[in-house]
Amino acid sequence: MTTETRVGPLETEELISGSEAIARACALADVDVITAYPIRPYDTVMQFVSKLIANGELTCEYIVAESEHSQFEIVKHASAVGARVFTGSSGVGWFYAFEALAVTCGLRLPMVAMVGNRALDDPGAFGCEHNDALAVRDLGWLLNWAATAQDCIDTAFLAWRVAEDPRVFLPCAISTDGAFLTHSQQIVKVPDRSLVDKFLPPYDRGKFQLHPDNPITIAPQVNEDWLMEIRRQTDAAMRRARDVIIEAHQEFVDIFGRGGDPFLEEYMTDDADVVLIGMGTLALPLKVTVRRMREKGHKVGFIRVKWFRPFPGPELLELLPRFKAVGVIDRDYSLGSPLNGGVLFNEVRSIMYSAPERVPIIGFVAGLGGREITIPSTRQMFEITQKAADEGGTDQELHWIGVRE
Amino acid sequence: MTTTQQLVPLRGVKQSPLEELFTSGHRTCQGCESALVMKLMIKAAGPRTIVLGSTGCMYVANTTYYSTPWVVPWMHTQLGSSGSAALGTAAGLKALMRKAKMKDEPINVIAFCGDGGGADMGLSAISAALTHNEYNLLILLYDNESYANTDIQVSGSSPWGANSTFSPPGTLHRIMNRRWKKNTAGMLAAGHPQARYIATGCASYATDMMNKVRKALTIGGPTFMHTLDPCPKGWDYDPMYSHELGVLAVQTGIWVQYEVEDGKITLNGPSKVLARGKKRLPVEEYLKRQGRFAHFTPEDVAYFQSQIDEMWEKWWIPGVVPPGPQDP
Numbered sequence: 001m002t003t004e005t006r007v008g009p010l011e012t013e014e015l016i017s018g019s020e021a022i023a024r025a026c027a028l029a030d031v032d033v034i035t036a037y038p039i040r041p042y043d044t045v046m047q048f049v050s051k052l053i054a055n056g057e058l059t060c061e062y063i064v065a066e067s068e069h070s071q072f073e074i075v076k077h078a079s080a081v082g083a084r085v086f087t088g089s090s091g092v093g094w095f096y097a098f099e100a101l102a103v104t105c106g107l108r109l110p111m112v113a114m115v116g117n118r119a120l121d122d123p124g125a126f127g128c129e130h131n132d133a134l135a136v137r138d139l140g141w142l143l144n145w146a147a148t149a150q151d152c153i154d155t156a157f158l159a160w161r162v163a164e165d166p167r168v169f170l171p172c173a174i175s176t177d178g179a180f181l182t183h184s185q186q187i188v189k190v191p192d193r194s195l196v197d198k199f200l201p202p203y204d205r206g207k208f209q210l211h212p213d214n215p216i217t218i219a220p221q222v223n224e225d226w227l228m229e230i231r232r233q234t235d236a237a238m239r240r241a242r243d244v245i246i247e248a249h250q251e252f253v254d255i256f257g258r259g260g261d262p263f264l265e266e267y268m269t270d271d272a273d274v275v276l277i278g279m280g281t282l283a284l285p286l287k288v289t290v291r292r293m294r295e296k297g298h299k300v301g302f303i304r305v306k307w308f309r310p311f312p313g314p315e316l317l318e319l320l321p322r323f324k325a326v327g328v329i330d331r332d333y334s335l336g337s338p339l340n341g342g343v344l345f346n347e348v349r350s351i352m353y354s355a356p357e358r359v360p361i362i363g364f365v366a367g368l369g370g371r372e373i374t375i376p377s378t379r380q381m382f383e384i385t386q387k388a389a390d391e392g393g394t395d396q397e398l399h400w401i402g403v404r405e
Numbered sequence: 406m407t408t409t410q411q412l413v414p415l416r417g418v419k420q421s422p423l424e425e426l427f428t429s430g431h432r433t434c435q436g437c438e439s440a441l442v443m444k445l446m447i448k449a450a451g452p453r454t455i456v457l458g459s460t461g462c463m464y465v466a467n468t469t470y471y472s473t474p475w476v477v478p479w480m481h482t483q484l485g486s487s488g489s490a491a492l493g494t495a496a497g498l499k500a501l502m503r504k505a506k507m508k509d510e511p512i513n514v515i516a517f518c519g520d521g522g523g524a525d526m527g528l529s530a531i532s533a534a535l536t537h538n539e540y541n542l543l544i545l546l547y548d549n550e551s552y553a554n555t556d557i558q559v560s561g562s563s564p565w566g567a568n569s570t571f572s573p574p575g576t577l578h579r580i581m582n583r584r585w586k587k588n589t590a591g592m593l594a595a596g597h598p599q600a601r602y603i604a605t606g607c608a609s610y611a612t613d614m615m616n617k618v619r620k621a622l623t624i625g626g627p628t629f630m631h632t633l634d635p636c637p638k639g640w641d642y643d644p645m646y647s648h649e650l651g652v653l654a655v656q657t658g659i660w661v662q663y664e665v666e667d668g669k670i671t672l673n674g675p676s677k678v679l680a681r682g683k684k685r686l687p688v689e690e691y692l693k694r695q696g697r698f699a700h701f702t703p704e705d706v707a708y709f710q711s712q713i714d715e716m717w718e719k720w721w722i723p724g725v726v727p728p729g730p731q732d733p
Contacts, residue, residue, distance in 0.1 A: 030504075032497065032500035032501060032504065032506075033493070033496050033497055059504065060500060061496035061497070061499055061500040063492060063496060065489070065533060066529050066530065066532070066533035067529060067530070069483075069485065069486070069489075069530075070486070070488070070489040070492075070530045070533060073482065073483060073486040073489035073490060073493060073530070074489045074492050074493035074496065075493060076493060077457065077480070077482065077489065077490045077492075077493030077494045077497065078493040078494070078496050078497030078500070079497070080480055080493075080494070080497070081455070081494055081497035081498055081501065082497065082501055082506070082507065083497035083500050083501055085497075099483055103483065202506070210455060210478045210480055210494070211455070211478060211507075211512075212452060212453045212454065212455065212477065212478060212512060214478065215452075215475070215476060215477050215478045215479075216478055216479075217468055217475055217478075217479045218478075218479070218480040218481065219480060219481035220468035220470045220471075220473055220481070221464070221465055221468060221469050221470060222470040223470075225470065226470055
């Protein structure tokens with residue numbers, strides 16, 4: 001059921017899920033080729049996509065592939081001839097496509113994929129974990145985590161804009177927490193096509209387009225003669241993506257009138273003593289807890305990391321030293337890593353090595369397999385972090401929250 | 406891209422275009438028949454063609470950075486991705502043309518794969534591509550009967566008993582590859598009744614092969630070709646005999662030349678003559694010229710011969726359709 005309220009000539013408000021929001025973005029961005037393959041929970045986006053196509057609201061080549069590997073290979077090749085593409089997956093499906101995920105970066109082919117974050121079962125689990133999308137973090141994928149259905153549609157436009165910018169030409173994955181975002185409806189401002197056209201230029205592959213008029217050879221054998229230079233070029237593209245993201249966010253704010261900071265969402269951090277950092281939908285319980293604890297006089301705040309790649313290192317390095325302690329919540333694990341912490345925890349600790357003063361940083365592993373991150377559990381994390389602030393440090397830098405021991 | 410290009414059948418090798426679109430710059434082995442398949446394939450297809458090449462000899466040996474032999478646009482694809490590469494390229498072109506984002510014209514899309522990429526890893530993606538009637542594309546499997554690029558390892562398309570680096574004869578086991586070669590083209594023809602054209606070929610019969618490429622590209626929809634390519638390195642023979650071994654493979658009845666057009670099966674050339682009753686050459690004539698069968702005993706040769714005899718005497722259509730239910 002969709003309730004619709006017209007709020008302006010160029011925008012409608014609709015009650016839709018994160019998946020439906022991204023499907024609507026596909027239609028508004030006039031995507032050329034879309035490939036689907038079923039796996040929960042991301043597949044809901046393709047259910048909406050197929051319905052839009054069936055109803056004539058989206059015109060594209062729509063291919064239901066026979067595996068995730070083919071899904072990603074098909075759009076990779078469509079992107080090489082100059083088509084705007086969209087695909088997606090979840091959990092082990094994303095891993096089934098891993099070979100294609102890896103080469104797309106080296107080929108410098110823009111692609112937008114939705115990851116409906118899901119645990120890497122076995123043992124069987126449909127619920128949310130971030131390890132699926134995080135697995136490509138070293139390869140050249142732009143990675144973004146959405147927190148709301150509004151984020152989903154907005155980030156999709158940003159994703160094509162940044163990925164298809166000739167200074168970048170890299171694939172971009174939008175992570176959406178399984179169930180919490182893929183299957184939950186929220187009020188979303190859906191823009192008119194004219195606004196999207198203004199923001200999102202056509203994809204122009206330029207001199208790299210594979211076409212008989214431009215008979216180039218793509219991806220020959222380079223071996224040790226050239227591969228290192230090519231990796232360096234991909235590295236440069238990822239570095240340039242930072243500025244392109246900032247530029248695109250600014251223009252997004254100008255055209256759509258919303259958006260805020262490109263990399264970080266800060267919530268009540270101005271005078272905070274301790275903050276928690278996290279990605280995705282856990283922002284919601286965190287914000288509730290921050291408000292409730294503030295009512296009782298605790299100076300707490302929350303920071304949501306929006307882009308994980310490129311990592312907002314400079315922003316965090318500037319922001320975090322003013323707090324007395326920082327807690328990092330990971331909806332993922334990195335077994336055997338430094339301090340046995342999660343991925344985000346280790347990234348934050350790494351960037352903070354350059355800080356003039358060492359702020360205590362505590363890691364929390366929480367919400368694995370879709371387990372809910374509850375208000376009491378967020379309060380517990382604040383209390384642990386506050387204790388480290390009060391004592392100027394801690395003996396235990398890593399906690400699993402909400403787990404039966 | 407609703408129509409295909411017009412490519413007329415050649416009535417002899419002298420009618421083939423002089424223009425080379427697969428030219429110098431590759432470093433395939435002397436006597437490499439797969440390289441000849443590439444040359445004939447693109448000569449038949451012409452310049453308005455995009456070629457996608459999956460990992461294998463025809464990728465690694467052909468396209469070294471700065472020395473590509475491809476005059477047409479060419480792109481590498483992953484080992485198991487020839488079907489997906491063809492599909493994605495054709496879908497991208499179609500979307501851009503029908504939305505008027507690109508000039509509307511027929512562009513040939515050919516994806517090639519070796520036997521490892523086609524008969525083994527890429528089979529499911531090729532199968533999927535052959536179900537998409539709305540896209541014009543050709544998938545060409547060049548079969549040198551081993552993973553020849555990586556050091557000659559046995560594949561699902563290697564012949565029974567062949568020596569490879571993964572199936573070497575030893576003191577306990579003389580025959581390490583105990584699997585019979587897959588009937589890839591026959592399986593794909595049987596499984597994809599709406600694919601309008603599926604054919605086998607061999608570069609020893611160049612005009613036939615080029616005409617099959619042209620038919621595959623002009624008939625419309627997804628099509629498939631499977632060529633048998635003698636490989637001096639993998640089969641262990643003097644490179645000067647490549648052409649002759651292709652002829653022997655056909656005349657011994659081991660390799661069957663045929664096409665399946667709109668569901669109708671036709672044996673071609675020497676295979677058609679063999680089916681009419683001409684005596685096949687003994688398989689030994691073919692096997693004894695190759696080092697990969699040097700360890701065969703007379704019993705091994707006899708077993709090989711018995712399997713080929715059965716194919717020609719008991720199958721409904723030799724090399725294509727296996728035996729049906731026996732008469733009551």
